[in-house]
Amino acid sequence: MSTENRKPGKGIWLAPVLLALPILAAMTLIALRFGPLIVKLINAAVKATVVV
Amino acid sequence: MKKVLCWLLAFLLAGTLALFGISFACARAVEPGLKEGGTPVSEGVQRVEMNLVREKIEELAPIYGFSAETAMKVVTEEKLAEMNRQAALWWNGILVNGQAGEAPAFKTDELASAFAADIVSAGGSGEDAELLAADAANAVGESILRIVLPLRLPIVGRGLSEAAARVDLGNIISFLLGVRWAALALCALLAGLIALLESRKLRESLFYIGSAMGAAVLVTAACLVLYALSGVDPLIAGASPSLSAQYGALVNSAAIPLFLYTALLLAGCIVCLVLFRRPHEAKAD
Numbered sequence: 001m002s003t004e005n006r007k008p009g010k011g012i013w014l015a016p017v018l019l020a021l022p023i024l025a026a027m028t029l030i031a032l033r034f035g036p037l038i039v040k041l042i043n044a045a046v047k048a049t050v051v052v
Numbered sequence: 053m054k055k056v057l058c059w060l061l062a063f064l065l066a067g068t069l070a071l072f073g074i075s076f077a078c079a080r081a082v083e084p085g086l087k088e089g090g091t092p093v094s095e096g097v098q099r100v101e102m103n104l105v106r107e108k109i110e111e112l113a114p115i116y117g118f119s120a121e122t123a124m125k126v127v128t129e130e131k132l133a134e135m136n137r138q139a140a141l142w143w144n145g146i147l148v149n150g151q152a153g154e155a156p157a158f159k160t161d162e163l164a165s166a167f168a169a170d171i172v173s174a175g176g177s178g179e180d181a182e183l184l185a186a187d188a189a190n191a192v193g194e195s196i197l198r199i200v201l202p203l204r205l206p207i208v209g210r211g212l213s214e215a216a217a218r219v220d221l222g223n224i225i226s227f228l229l230g231v232r233w234a235a236l237a238l239c240a241l242l243a244g245l246i247a248l249l250e251s252r253k254l255r256e257s258l259f260y261i262g263s264a265m266g267a268a269v270l271v272t273a274a275c276l277v278l279y280a281l282s283g284v285d286p287l288i289a290g291a292s293p294s295l296s297a298q299y300g301a302l303v304n305s306a307a308i309p310l311f312l313y314t315a316l317l318l319a320g321c322i323v324c325l326v327l328f329r330r331p332h333e334a335k336a337d
Contacts, residue, residue, distance in 0.1 A: 012259065012329065015263035016264075016265070016270060017266075017267075017270065019063055019263050019266070019267035020066060020267035020268075020274075035278075038282070039287075042287065046291045048204070049204050049208055050203060050288075050291040051202050
């Protein structure tokens with residue numbers, strides 16, 4: 001995306017999406033890999049410490 | 053090369069802006085609990101707790117043979133507020149020193165004498181009535197404590213003392229609260245570096261900074277979606293309705309600043325990208 005010599009098109013609005021994509025991809029991968037484990041740990045902690 | 057560096061800085065800025073927003077919102081939720089004496093729960097939470105206390109008393113009344121109205125005359129909103137103040141102090145001890153202080157307790161003397169009168173008037177004998185009234189008062193006091201602080205206090209206290217023997221919990225909490233300011237300083241540094249790299253055409257830097265702001269909005273929104281999908285709220289609601297009300301109030305106090313910050317970032321992104329486009333449009337005309 002050249003920003004120096006030619007007039008920027010509507011594509012500039014896509015820049016934030018492109019910039020966020022790697023972070024979103026990493027977050028999704030981490031959530032898929034560790035999400036269930038984290039939820040299980042929270043569940044176990046809640047069951048152990050909360051009085052029903 | 054300069055452009056690659058700018059994109060890299062913008063990428064880092066996006067992550068740091070999102071980190072600042074999330075850590076700022078979390079700190080806003082936790083910080084009131086660090087004040088001396090802690091922060092008691094809101095009126096809304098107290099109303100929920102009062103309803104739960106009423107339900108519990110109505111459940112216990114036929115078992116022990118006391119009148120629910122008698123109990124509700126003793127268990128007033130002021131007494132519940134006092135219990136909440138004690139619970140806030142208990143949390144304050146954990147947040148500041150990393151150690152659980154004295155567990156809150158509901159004074160049952162007044163309840164016991166009121167119940168004894170109830171049981172005697174229902175035909176119970178004096179000594180038995182006193183014993184039964186004491187049991188009933190203890191059961192009600194225990195239920196109130198479970199509603200105000202629905203945790204297994206000995207387990208939490210033991211866990212905290214074990215952890216305190218290995219790490220300084222108070223220090224860790226103050227370090228985590230400081231993360232937001234470190235992130236904010238890093239944001240300023242990264243934005244400054246982008247502006248410095250594009251110092252000849254300052255408006256060019258608006259493109260990178262605006263893009264980073266927009267990306268931070270998307271990342272923050274994704275974090276909120278992941279949190280909503282994690283199912284932590286229903287998990288807590290299933291475990292204890294009073295804890296769910298307290299946790300809900302805590303999440304709300306974090307959510308409001310986070311939404312405001314996200315809106316601010318979105319506005320910043322739009323302004324930066326529009327300002328970046330404007331000189332080009334003027335030249336094209």
